[in-house]
Amino acid sequence: MADKKIYQASTTAPVNIAVVKYWGKRDPKLNLPTNSSVSVTLSQADLRTHTTAACSSSFGNEDTLLLNSSPQDVTGARTQACFRELRALRSSLEASDSSLPKLSTLPLRIVSENNFPTAAGLASSAAGFAALVRAIANLYELPSSPTDLSRIARQGSGSACRSLFGGYVAWQMGSKADGSDSVAVEVAPASHWPTMRALILVVSAEKKGVSSTSGMQITVATSKLFKHRAEVVVPQHMEMMEKAIKEKDFETFAKVTMMDSNSFHSVCLDTFPPIFYLNDVSRSAIRVVEDINKKAGKIVAAYTFDAGPNAVIYFEEENVEQVAGVLKSALGSLDGWQGRDIKVQDTEGVDA
Ligand code: ADP
């Protein structure tokens, strides 16, 4: 009788919010970016994806993925690339040790849940694909490092490669055509700058009108400003940001964060037809942050927006009242994790 045993493993993964943004692919198939990026991984005590990966000969013939209880299409090239790469690694383990069960040949059943809005510009694809890749790697008992897994997660969603690490993380764009050097690396662990906090302002939990994948494709095809951003602006921001993180220089960290978010949204506006991710509430959050900084006489808060209207505000713990307190009262009542000062994820991005 065939072995009907169910093998399974679970994991959680955090979101990361970029302070120098990834926007644009030089190779859409391998998901290779046109510029490097840096992000901060947020504590998974607040926002997280929980994913279970299972495999069994009793699962029929097809791989399946259930996200927040809805069946997802897994036939897309990105999900397929993740499955293929992870199966190839498992298969070589099986080839070198015949006592291992042949899991690489069994259909996968993935069940995932995000405890925050999906596809709303809060990096669900980052936490989602980091968790998917790590859950399958755990199921297959792969000895891969976070950087190895980041190379695979990148093919699911670019930003996902950065969620394999906690703390401050860079995605190096790399220069090789096969993408083998387009991976995430740690810039500094969370413990290096333990006073950093983030506040999330959920302006809208709705699915964004233009997905990141298609938005950046239209930008690359139509925006003339985009080339300047990728070639001139981002390399400068990368250098300043990595230095600011190493020196715990909040004012520079904040200034570059805000300027890079503005540069990214300018490029969206320069896309044809234009992409509007920010709305009136987003813009009023920018004004409130400006007022807070003016009142403090120095930069104590930094706003940044991904591909959606929701704001993430970075600040240091000592300024929590000045920043989170003022934003909450200015923008109406916020509850749950939206109004909390969220810490930086301190260990590896996902559970090993
Ligand atoms: P976001 O701003 O939330 O990252 P994207 O447009 O980049 O939005 O990506 C959203 C897509 O990412 C979803 O439609 C889904 O295909 C995928 N995704 C989100 N969460 C998960 C998850 N937990 N597991 C697998 N895929 C996910």
Ligand code: DP6
């Ligand atoms: C604005 O990683 O979601 O959040 O690679 O097509 O899945 P795909 O795109 P995705 O893009 C993220 C864009 C961003 C900036 C960032 O996270 O760096």
Ligand code: CO
């Ligand atoms: Co995304």
